Structure formats: C-alpha cells, structure tokens
Amino acid sequence: MREIKHWLDGGAVSGAGDRRLPVWDPATGEQQAYVVAATADETARAVASAAKAFPAWRAASLSRRSEVMFRFRELVDANRKEIASLVSQEHGKTVADAGGELARGLENIEFAAGAPHLLKGGYSEQASSGVDVYSIRQPLGVVAGITPFNFPAMVPMWMFCNALVCGNTFVLKPSEKDPSVSLMMADLLRQAGLPDGAFNVVQGDREAVETLIAHPDVQALSFVGSTPVARSIYEQGTRAGKRVQALGGAKNHMVVLPDADVDSAADAAVSAGFGSAGERCMAVSVVVAVGAVGDPLVAAIRDRIGRIAVGPASDPSAEMGPLISREHRDKVAGYLAAAGAADVVVVDGRDAPISDGPGFFLGASLVDKVATDSPLYTDEIFGPVLSVVRADTYEQALELVNDNEFGNGTAIFTRDGGAARRFQYDVNCGMVGVNVPVPVPVAYYSFGGWKSSLFGDLHMYGPEGLQFYTRSKVVTSRWPDPATSEVDLGFPKVR
Known part of the structure; x- marks a missing residue:
C-alpha cells in the first residue's frame, strides 16, 4: 500500500508515527493509499524547518520572491492535467471540475506574483520640519494553513x-482524505526556486493541528472548513496570541424573483447545486x-436533474462524481x-442506479416546499x-437569507436592475451574485463570508490576504539638513 509522505526541508519524508489514516478511491470504494499521521514532534520539526528558512527568505528581494511565483505558475500550468487527475483520483470530482479548481488557483498565483506593486507602502515628506514619515509592510514569520478536502489544490493556493x-x-496541513496534491505543489515550488524549508x-x-495552534513559533493560522472547527481554531489560536482567519460553513441561498428567466435560473441552480x-462551500443549497415562479422553476430543475450523468472521473461523460467517503x-x-411530512421529495438521489455501485455515489436530489x-x-x-423554499414576496425572501446563521454567499436572479x-444593498452576506449563482470573487478581490461563515477580521486571498500575512510598521525619521548642518556632509553650503 502506497504511503503519502510529509514534506520537510525540501523533500518527501516518511512518517514516523504509528497511526495510519486511509486514503480512499471514492469511485471504487477501495483504499488506494495511506498517510502516517504526523506526531507532535514531526509537526514541530516542520515548524523548526520553516523558522530556520525564514531569515534568508525574508531577506530575499521582492523581485526574487515574485520570480519564484512566476516560475511556480508556469510549472502548475504545464502540469495541469496531472494535477487535475490526482485531484480526481483522491477527491472523486470530475476532471472538468478539477480543471476548474486549478484555473482559479492559477489566478491566485498570478495575483501573488504582483507583490512588488501590491506591497508598496506610503510616504509623507516633510510631515514636520525636517521630518519624513513612511509605512512599510513586513512578514510575520512562520505561518500555517489547515485546508479542507473539497479543494485540495486551490484552497492551499489561496x-x-x-x-x-x-x-x-x-507549514501546510492538508486534508488527510486527499493529500497527494500537497506534495506535488511542494515539489513544484522547489523546482521554481523556493528555498528548502520555506514550504513544509x-x-x-x-x-x-493542535500542535500548530500551540506552537510559539507559528505566528498566524489560516483555516477553511466547518463552522464548529473554525470557531474552535479561532478561539484556541487567538488565545495563544496568534493572528487567525478561519472560514466556516455555509447555507447559500439563491433567490429567484418572478420576473427571472426560468431556464437560466434552472441551469444555474443545477450547476451550482450539484457541481x-x-x-x-459556495454551492447553492437553497433556492x-x-x-409564481416556484412551480415552473421546480419543474425545470427536475427535468435537468434527469439529464445529469453521474459516474467516476475516469468516465469522460460524467458530470458529477462520488462523495468523498x-x-x-x-x-x-x-x-x-429523514425528510419531514411537509418536505416534498421531487427527485431522490438514492434511487439513482449509480448509487448501488461500490463507490461513494449519490444521485442529485431535489426537495420542494x-x-x-x-x-x-x-x-x-x-x-x-x-432544497426549495417558497416565499410570497421579495421581503420574505430577503428575511430568510438575513435570518440564516450563515452569511457566506448568496445570489439573486431577476431582470429588474432596481431589485x-x-x-x-440589503443582504447580510459576504459575497453576492446577481444572475451569477456561485459568486466566488476573482483573485484581485478577497474571499470570505459574514456571521458564522467567518471568524476573524480579514478575508482570504486578494488584498486582504496580503494584509493578513504582513504587519504594518510606520517609520518617522529626521536627518540633518545639509544646508545648515555643522557637520561636513560633503554638500556645498547654501548662504
């Protein structure tokens, strides 16, 4: 059985612990590999490796760091098919879905490569007589990321x-369910010129996870996952004095007004709900x-579900793969x-023929009212x-969204620009789509929700990502005026 290893000091290292965690093939239901769960000592070794590499990497010029990102971007692009295949093998998503994940990840690499411009500070000359004031942004040190199974390539790139x-x-702690991509990214970073130890x-x-939270050399933690775990990591991390951004769960609503184009809305609901x-975390789960749009919309979604091809990623015709476990x-x-008496199960995914296979398949389901x-x-x-929830008015629909515990993403479908x-303006949510069902921001904005979907002050990637991974320093300086100084500075005196 294949072992998926750690990456320490610039190379793959076998685990030394005694706990093996299985890595399944979701399409067949068979175990394909395992990871040896890192011990506290091994995790501390990764932190020590990163801490040792930090002074030299911090001293590297902005142009040097940007060059590494450019090279990494080219290597990821050149290996797209291999990376997407690896994602599909361990996660189960179709190759097309995996390719889309990589495309969004590449956007984040490209944004980061622009750091020489993005990290510029401010400068105020002559703030007082002979005094200049300027600001600079400096790195934190060792930072860690704890990432989920659903986007094993893209979210770490965030x-x-x-x-x-x-x-x-x-230091990256990927999901143990689909961990191989993390090693490939580590190797591509090495090939791009990143010094050994800078990425582990x-x-x-x-x-x-608990070792990373408690370790005194880890200055910041980034997390994406469920709300209970996000809340716990935020509380533990901040109690330990660390900077933390923890993105939690979601219950994304898609509001469809009576004037919406039913076919467009149905297409959007199917792609966003079952992709x-x-x-x-940005899937539409509630329409x-x-x-009056309710009945025709439900009928249109039902018809489209019947045409979704469910199967393994190895099947080029498959549009939806298995679940992770x-x-x-x-x-x-x-x-x-457990659907209640009032819930109308229009399409039951358990009845899909593929659900009887050996893999972790479940067909698409639609529940009305x-x-x-x-x-x-x-x-x-x-x-x-x-799920489809019925509302009589726009105001009722807005109240549903705003009363929900989560505030990650939402969308509205309408032909009315005023609505x-x-x-x-009215909705309490971090990311909003207008006739766009999955409003994931492009890489030069930032990703994050409100309410129980985010613990921390700063969203992920984009401008707020740069802000999260740096701290501001303001310098106030006074130098002798060469025209009046009694010290010979080599400048001609002005009389």
Missing part, C-alpha cells in the same frame, strides 16, 4: 501564494422561489431518509441535495 511572496515561510507539509489530523457533488455519503442520504425548521434547511448538508441593486 493561502501560501500570498504568504510566501510576502516573505513568510509556510505535515500529513495528519487533530494532533498536527463537485455539492461539496463546495428561494418567490411567488462512505460515511459522508450515508450522512447526506440520511437527510433524505422545505420548512425553515427542517434539518434540510438548517444544516449544512455539503452534498448533492437542493438587484436593492438586494446587494
């Missing part, structure tokens, strides 16, 4: 690209159908089994289950 180009060194990977679980088997597949299916106290509505299901503008 973190380490900005962190490294700012002059920090990085520890495979594992809670023991590694990557619904295992996306709020306003007024057997346990998660069964948990998602459990929501359908879901009550707001139903677990189908209140819980983050994180799977291919789309769309009002919605983006």
